[in-house]
Amino acid sequence: MVDTIRNFLMAFIPLFVAFDCIGIIPIFITFTEGLEDEKRRRVTKRAIITAGAIGVAFIFGGKAIFLFLGVTIADFQIAGGIILLLLAISDLTSEPKQQRTPKIDDIGIVPIGMPLILGPAALTVLMMSLDNFGIIISLLSLTINLIIMNLVLLYSSRIQKVMGKAISSAFSKVMALLLGTIAVMMIRKGILSIIG
Numbered sequence: 341m342v343d344t345i346r347n348f349l350m351a352f353i354p355l356f357v358a359f360d361c362i363g364i365i366p367i368f369i370t371f372t373e374g375l376e377d378e379k380r381r382r383v384t385k386r387a388i389i390t391a392g393a394i395g396v397a398f399i400f401g402g403k404a405i406f407l408f409l410g411v412t413i414a415d416f417q418i419a420g421g422i423i424l425l426l427l428a429i430s431d432l433t434s435e436p437k438q439q440r441t442p443k444i445d446d447i448g449i450v451p452i453g454m455p456l457i458l459g460p461a462a463l464t465v466l467m468m469s470l471d472n473f474g475i476i477i478s479l480l481s482l483t484i485n486l487i488i489m490n491l492v493l494l495y496s497s498r499i500q501k502v503m504g505k506a507i508s509s510a511f512s513k514v515m516a517l518l519l520g521t522i523a524v525m526m527i528r529k530g531i532l533s534i535i536g
Contacts, residue, residue: 344477351469351481354522358424358461359485361492363431363512365500367456368493371447383448384493388486390453395466395482399475402467413471417530420464421523427461428520432513457489461519468526 372380406416469478492499500508 347473348477348480351473351477352484354465355462355469355481355485356488357515357518357522358459358465359457359489360431360512360515360519361489362499362503362508363515364456364489365492365496365508366505368452368496369500371452381494383446383452384490386446386448387453387457387493388490390449391458391462391489392482392486394454394458395462395486396479398463398466399470399478399482402470412533413467414530414533416464416467417526417533420460420467421526421528421530423460424464424523424526425520427459428516428523431516432520457486464526465522 372383375383406412466478466482469481503511
């Protein structure tokens with residue numbers, strides 16, 4: 341039981357960091373500015389469904405794609421770790437993103453569902469989780485993270501008012517630093533797998 345809880349936390353925490361719920365709030369508010377509450381809820385619902393569907397498809401089909409391409413887990417760890425590290429560095433060194441609402445009917449699917457919620461970082465973490473902890477824990481981790489993301493997006497305006505932009509930005513930087521740490525760990529494990 342203790343091992344199961346530990347494994348779940350080891351799968352949950354990196355995905356939570358990769359999702360960066362608080363960091364997404366300013367971008368989400370910018371995209372949905374001017375929308376009525378009902379429409380904002382609809383955008384949130386579609387974004388979560390999109391991210392969930394792609395995540396589940398990746399969990400069940402990711403390894404088959406790897407086999408087809410001849411890619412090993414160690415290869416993915418190193419490549420994924422480098423991508424995560426670059427994303428983390430970019431997040432740490434850049435200013436908060438200001439984006440205009442895209443001129444499309446449904447922003448819940450693109451860009452909010454994919455790639456804002458389920459981007460390269462989250463997909464990489466999911467693949468590592470699947471390899472280390474199995475399908476059940478990976479699915480549970482994805483599900484709970486999506487539930488948290490759903491709540492954060494639904495109450496994004498209130499959360500930003502309570503936290504303030506400065507605290508929200510600082511929290512996002514801390515998450516980026518943790519993401520960078522996870523990236524280094526993945527690169528190290530990948531290299532050790534190849535040379536070991």
